[in-house]
Amino acid sequence: MAATFFGEVVKAPCRAGTEDQEEEEDERRETAEDREVRRQLARKREVRLFRRQTKTSLEVSLLEKYPCSKFIIAIGNNAVAFLSSFVMNSGVWEEVGCAKLWNEWCRTTDTVHLSPTDAFCVFYHLKSNPSVFGSCPRKNMQVTVLTCRHVTDYKTAESTSSLHSPFLKALKTENFKEPPCCSLLEQPNIVHDLPAAVLSYCQVWKIPAILYLCYTDVMKLDLITVGAFKPVLSSRSLKGLVKNIPQSTEILKKLMTTNEIQSNIYT
């Protein structure tokens, strides 16, 4: 507060902060417009489950519909290619649904007509053994997660020139009792994003789960990186699901040629 030449009292700006606490609260209170914007964002960010062929949404949550004993999730194009060519070509896998979602980091603004390359997850189950799939947190379920990460994220005391990438590392929950197919991920390396979320969920709900993380120096679809996942085929979770390995290599080669993105920057 300051007095001017004419005797009026004027509120002077104070760097110590506003004295009037009530005014601050008013500014912070949400207007109706803020609430509306927040509501619209929440609606856009809803995860939607539906059947791809019929485009009808799945009314009954997938959780209840399909109980399962083995849940395998592949994150990233190399892990997905491995699963598609080595596991899914043996036996008949039926698509039961898919999930589409959007958040502010997506590059599209259209939330209704998302293309298959946008945030997209497809769920399959094995026709001959319907218990192999699902997401119900049951005690006798086992979860396997496959994903890739760039080798420059790998922290080690050894010289990085001695690293033979791609290489596999494993991280498991307390309830997973079997031996992993490769060495465990050492400290101080950490797992990020969706694989970390899945593993944390499994640890909290005491579900045996194991994450196989492939450190590679080629993040795009690459035969050698996909080949680095082969030790996982001998694990109990995938045993019995893989029958025809030479055919798998052929399918993988086909996947490579169809998915190749032309780039002339590097030769």
Place this chain on the structure above:
Amino acid sequence: MASRYDRAITVFSPDGHLFQVEYAQEAVKKGSTAVGIRGTDIVVLGVEKKSVAKLQDERTVRKICALDDHVCMAFAGLTADARVVINRARVECQSHKLTVEDPVTVEYITRFIATLKQKYTQSNGRRPFGISALIVGFDDDGIPRLYQTDPSGTYHAWKANAIGRSAKTVREFLEKNYTEDAIANDNEAIKLAIRALLEVVQSGGKNIELAIIRRNQPLKMFSAKEIELQVTEIEKEKEEAEKKKSKKTT
């Protein structure tokens, strides 16, 4: 720590790293594999050809380039950077010939390229070249040479080396298989280069390009048919070796 010292090329980090140069070496690993072998009377350069888009003219996508009649190089990394380096090297070769009336030695042109690359690691406002090069050729004394340069501007002479994606795997293969027998004659040296590439090339012989220089002869690029012939010979030899092994064990 890296994030504070990796933006400017002219800044050392406290532990002595020039991060931009190290990142440039990562860019090299994004290029497809190239292998160089120094034989007794021949030098061989083999590269993994990148698959070309349907509408693209294949001739404009070349990893092996002649710098002069007796020197050629293969690179891995940023295509545009390679084009600039190759042009400068070619001009230097001709300038040298006109000034000194002698063709360049392989070591001279390698040193020129390496010096050029090093300058760009010490200049403000420029970034290093994102390529490694394998330079092969014969000098006037008739001795075959193979040199390798990298984005930091260092160069070394090698008996055999590989650059680009999966270079480590190829180098290990070469360390095991580069013997006096393996380079006993020209054909054996060519086969060794192809075998080294087949370790990492994803679709076999049709994605391999090969070039050789023989003493007192110009650069020769192999046609697809010639490469296929070599590949079939190699596969036959492999089968025979495996049969022998299984006979020995039974």
